Amino acid sequence: MQSLTLLANRSVADGLHELSFNKPTDWSFQAGQFARLGMAFSEEEPIFRAYSVASAPESDTLRFLVKNVTGGQLSPRLCALRPGDRISLDGPADGNLLASRVPGGHTLWLMATGSGLAPFLAMLESADTLREWSEIVTVIGCRTREEAEGLRRLTLDRSSRPVTLLTATTRETSALTGRLPDLLQSGELERAAGKTLNADTSRLLLCGNPGFTQSVRTLLKARGMVSPRFGKPGQILVEALW
Numbered sequence: 001m002q003s004l005t006l007l008a009n010r011s012v013a014d015g016l017h018e019l020s021f022n023k024p025t026d027w028s029f030q031a032g033q034f035a036r037l038g039m040a041f042s043e044e045e046p047i048f049r050a051y052s053v054a055s056a057p058e059s060d061t062l063r064f065l066v067k068n069v070t071g072g073q074l075s076p077r078l079c080a081l082r083p084g085d086r087i088s089l090d091g092p093a094d095g096n097l098l099a100s101r102v103p104g105g106h107t108l109w110l111m112a113t114g115s116g117l118a119p120f121l122a123m124l125e126s127a128d129t130l131r132e133w134s135e136i137v138t139v140i141g142c143r144t145r146e147e148a149e150g151l152r153r154l155t156l157d158r159s160s161r162p163v164t165l166l167t168a169t170t171r172e173t174s175a176l177t178g179r180l181p182d183l184l185q186s187g188e189l190e191r192a193a194g195k196t197l198n199a200d201t202s203r204l205l206l207c208g209n210p211g212f213t214q215s216v217r218t219l220l221k222a223r224g225m226v227s228p229r230f231g232k233p234g235q236i237l238v239e240a241l242w
């Protein structure tokens with residue numbers, strides 16, 4: 001078990017925080033992996049949850065993008081942390097949302113809802129992780145325009161290379177309005193990106209709401225795009241946040 005000290009707590013949008021910590025020198029990870037963060041409260045067992053690292057592996061800072069889940073046990077407490085506060089980091093980094101597992105194609109699509117953007121921020125900031133792909137399309141689904149704008153700015157600030165960036169909103173209208181699976185099914189998403197998603201040229205990483213990841217996975221299966229399994233290659237990797 002290690003201890004992390006909060007360096008900064010920045011509001012990206014209402015209920016969405018970017019937390020920056022010192023990075024222990026003996027703790028490493030690959031872009032796309034998650035850490036187990038925890039806090040102990042008086043007379044309670046410490047509570048741990050998984051959080052994808054949102055900073056590049058080569059950065060000295062360990063950043064996370066945390067959604068304040070209303071009524072949640074840990075996330076409201078993480079979002080209320082102040083500089084100097086300490087939390088626990090349990091064990092090594094873990095997770096298989098690694099772009100290297102879906103080689104090939106020339107366009108990599110990174111599709112997220114809400115804080116599911118976190119692992120993609122780590123990949124976009126990293127100088128090496130996405131080198132194989134000549135084009136990167138990032139798609140972010142949010143409830144509100146405020147969150148879409150906050151995540152759009154964060155993505156552009158962090159990316160170390162050019163990226164085609166689309167945001168969609170579900171509870172307010174915007175240039176792209178609707179849930180991502182619906183926008184994919186109607187063709188609106190690909191029209192907005194100016195690119196098609198297909199097994200030959202595209203690879204896709206998904207992270208966020210489990211209903212979203214499941215629906216997109218089902219839609220793309222019909223196009224012959226599947227996850228790698230039992231040594232067989234694939235085009236899609238999925239991480240659901242709950």
Ligand SMILES: Cc1cc2nc3c(=O)[nH]c(=O)nc-3n(C[C@H](O)[C@H](O)[C@H](O)COP(=O)(O)OP(=O)(O)OC[C@H]3O[C@@H](n4cnc5c(N)ncnc54)[C@H](O)[C@@H]3O)c2cc1C
Nearest residue numbers: 049050051052065066067069072073074075115118241242
């Ligand atoms: C591999 C992995 C990586 C993760 N990475 C992140 C991350 O980078 N950022 C992050 O904020 N969360 C992330 N999570 C979710 C995180 O582990 C917690 O589940 C979340 O913070 C809620 O914890 P809690 O104790 O506050 O709520 P709990 O009391 O445990 O309530 C859980 C409920 O909160 C909702 N919920 C959980 N996570 C989210 C979320 N991210 N956005 C919206 N609603 C949610 C769901 O309805 C879920 O059933 C990740 C989960 C996994 C499995």
Ligand SMILES: NC(=O)c1ccc[n+]([C@@H]2O[C@H](COP(=O)([O-])OP(=O)(O)OC[C@H]3O[C@@H](n4cnc5c(N)ncnc54)[C@H](OP(=O)(O)O)[C@@H]3O)[C@@H](O)[C@H]2O)c1
Nearest residue numbers: 014015068069070113114115141142143170179209211212
């Ligand atoms: N001030 C605060 O503390 C604050 C502020 C904002 C939010 N919150 C909390 O944050 C949590 C919600 O976080 P979130 O909005 O990032 O998560 P979310 O509810 O998973 O929604 C993220 C996006 O995914 C979409 N979505 C949901 N289910 C889907 C499905 N089955 N298929 C496809 N798309 C789907 C949503 O569309 P829909 O809109 O259609 O569901 C939304 O656009 C709640 O606990 C909320 O109370 C807190």
